[in-house]
Amino acid sequence: MFELVNVEKRYMGVHVLKGVDFRIDDGEIVGLVGENGAGKSTLMKVIYGAVQHDAGTLLVDGAPVSFRSPRDAMKRGVGMVYQEQSLIPNLTVMENIFLGFEKPFVRFGAINWKKMAEAARRQLAKVRLDIDPGTITARLTFAQRQLVELAKVLALEERVEGKLVILLDEPTSVLSRDEIELLFSVVRALRHRASFIFVSHRLDEIVALSDRIYVLKDGVVVDVMEAKGADISAIQKKMVGRDINGEYYREDRQAPYDPDRVLLELDHVEIAGQGNDISLTLHAGEVLALVGVEGSGREPILRTIFGMLRPDRGTLRIRGEPVHAFSPAHSVAHGVGYVPRERKVEGIASGMNVFENMTLPQMRNYSHAGVLDIRAERDLAREWIGKLSIKVPSEYADCGNLSGGNQQKVVLAKWRSSGSEIILLDHPTRGLDIGAKEDVYAMIRDMSAHGVGIILVADTLEEAIGLSHTIAVIKDGEIKKWFSCQPKAKPSLYDLIQYMV
Amino acid sequence: MNRFLATDALRKWVPLLVLVGLCLFFTALNPNFLSLRNFARIAISSSPALMVAIGVTFVILMGSIDLSMEGTVAVCAVVFALILNALGGTIAGRGWVALPAALLVGAALGAINGIVHVKLRIPSFMASLSLGFVGIGLSLLITGGDRILIDDPPFRSLLTVRVEGFPLMAYAALACLLVAWFIQDHTTVGRNFYAVGGGEDLARASGLNVGRLRIIGFVLAGVFYALGAIFAVARLGIAETETGRNFMFMSITSVVVGGTALRGGEGGVWNTLVGVLIVNVIGNGMVVIGLADYFQDGVLGLLVIAAVYLSTDRRSLSFVK
């Protein structure tokens, strides 16, 4: 049994954890939910030793302990499966599993690889992963890596006395449905070996997997409930502290698109190296969702439209004009905007402030002969900060320091303000909390109302169904099925899934 | 959160505090350090270095590196001197053509550098290092190892004529710094340097032509190296292959000490000014306090490490490569 009693933590004068009590029994799976900033990650860090609490007690089987580092925690059987995966890609699976604990395999200063491989195979069997332990980690799929991470933590079992406590931080965010199911079945099967703390934004998963659920809000545990029979909207209400709008995806604001104005057309396009044949049409005001499992070929379609990939065959037309020069510069000049999945890599320039980020693709409009009109840039930024209620101290704030939601608003404002008429959204709500998600949904509706055509690769199926006018189900690079998504006549999850897998 | 912000704001000023601290330190050991005449001396030794360091600042802001400055400075200096002497030997006459000619040569060498880096996809480190060697070889070929003397009073007035105690060179360098600052903060090109340095993928995804920008960055660097070469010739009245010597260490050190991040996207020409002053104050101060000469190189190295330690934000670096 692992217990936290009245734990307090302050960061730079901010009270992050306020007297948190937390208990996990052997073999139990505990869900932990809360909005971004509720203190979830700090609580996790206290548990696995990455930060030290200011007051309160940690108890393992009733005995007080103190963890000065994650290694201390590991010695007492507390391990973390990281969300940002902690495996080193260029090492083999077994090296990763035993990283820092190679000692038992070392004889006369040399590592006995055979012995290590055998031990690694034993760990991998626990998570039902049948791969060669000598595989280079980079070659594995995300799901396989997640399981290797889990195996790595499970390897603690042999080194510590007592049961393990394993923290799973958003383990499902990069996995497909099948893979999530696989992970869950593995976790359930491991209950006799370990107890789990499971953190996720996806409340349905939390309810499905956990025994009990802790709801954290503003550093306080506001509720602990049995997962059996828990109501998702009730949990949401507890997390946010108010009612979630029943019309979460703003279906009431879904207006019909203009079928006469075609913005984008893919005419028998073969995406580079995929040997497929994609045809689709995007109209003004339309939200077109591409739905499919991870790796089904949605991203290459977006990247082709944005000019980052050159199609092998077929024609791509923007407003009826065939595209010959495939480059982002060309696409941007023709009013295509791209909100990438990797916001930190392709969406936001950290180190640059709000107005600099916003005008990046449209500097031509804010300069004369190469000399910038900074006053106009600032006016633009202030206008959009107001319009989208972006929470920043000023337009000079460094975008790298903003929260995910505010960063995403800046990215959307960047393309909207540059007059993009075709906007490609790749997982636009990934990693955002509920409030920020609602803001993004509202912005999508706004853009749609202004006649912008949107191609959406959504974070969840519900999101795709809720937001779109049209859904294309993609499997193995081909469009398998089209759905019309009129309000009140939307397809169900089941309708889509049967074409996805 | 607030304390974090406070330390961040403070960190921005650390290079300047280091500079002030060094000045106080040297003054304490020898009060002569704190005199207008000595500051003028520091200004003279800083002016050429400042130009070269500004040039490489642009490239570093983009997250690339340029190590060709020694070759470029040597070629520009030699070409400048040859043209000046061939066209009458004074910039008051037709010899003024040498000034734009040197800048053009610098731009051309920068362009070659950028094109090799971008089009042949050779890492900027290797491309520029190799082209730097080519530049040194070229200047040797032009001069045959000889020195070219420049004794044109109007040109040397950069060194000899003083206003308010400082030589004209210092004001000229300041003017160039302002131009560089304008390019950095008020032009699309300057803004784009930051974008490329902050995230090349992002810049590309925002529709910028990253390859072209890199070439522009190297061209701009080449022009500033040429300015550095002109000031270096004005300072010593000699143009030779050796004119380029030491600028690589000096300029890269200055940029880093000034707080511009080698990974790109952070810092700028004002940081570089502070960095150049730090390095030159150390150089001058060690002689002024009479530090034994065999200690000086070692102390310079240690002070540079200390300055980098204080002025860079390593919190964001998990690994330092």
Place this chain on the structure above:
Amino acid sequence: MSFIKTYIERQTLNRRTMLLMSAYGLFGAAATAGLRPGPARAAASNGPRIAWSYRDRTNPYWNAIVSGGNAFVQSLGLPQSALINLINEGSSEKSLSDIQSLLARYGSGVALAVDPNDMPNCRPVVEAVSKAGAYVSTIWNKTDDLHPWDFGDHYVSHMTWSDVGPSEQTARVLFDAMGGKGGVVHLGGIASNNPAIERLAGFRNALKAYPNIQLLAVQAADWDTQKANQVMSGFLTRYGDSIKGVHCASDTMAYGVIEALRAEGIEDMPVVSYDGNPQAVELVTKGKILATVFTNPYWAGGITASLAYYAASGAFKPSAEPHEHREFYGPTTLVTTKDAQDFKARYIDTNPQYDWKNFWALARGQIRYG
């Protein structure tokens, strides 16, 4: 501590010469190929191949050495390109390996003039040459226990320069110009270089005779113009008007000193230097430098190659020569404002026609050790 100083010095040297000469290597790959005699040229000369191995050509001193070597090969009726240039870039390892490959190619038919770069490198070079049956003459770097006469005919000769006496002379010129009183500073070469040590020793010797001259500071400026400029600025801050004269260990540093003074509007400070580079002699004629010392690198470059060549061709038998013809000092000539004009006309504006067979015409006696 001295090994540390040596190490630092070599690092400084190597970094600089590596940079400079890698460039030369890169750019001049074609040129170097051109410098090696092709088959056509080889047919034109039946005598031994003549090679000069030295540091680099960026520096006026080595440039003059090579010009002398070129003049010598031309005196044989060969084109300049018949002289094989082995550039060691300040690396003893490269110096030795280049010489070994030369010997591997031409065997005993090699007449080599060489500065072995550092003293320990002299022995392997000489041994390699003598093993191949070729002929070598060295300048500057040699350990004291190594002597040409221990190698029969194959180690032809060694020439070096003693800088103590001439440096003392320049110091005396300086002190006299200062009226025998006031503060003086010395800018030295890389501290552990032998010439730097000797030139400082000469300077200190002169000081003993002038009790009213006050030594303010001695500082290394690494033979470098820019460094000397910066060091002089620092001196001006530190000592201000108490500096009445500057003693420089080389011409290149004197240029930096003069420019540092000019920046302050100081035009009449007595300065002396060393090496007798053309630019320095020019400055002596104008009185900007009061004295420099000419070591005649042009003659040294020619005569060293000539000694090796004529020994290889059999024109004279080194082992039959006295010791003072095997190990000797090179010429040193003090150039002052009085004779600079004349000197310039004779040695700088034109190179005198030397008789390259008159090997010891300018030699200054047998080398003394200890």
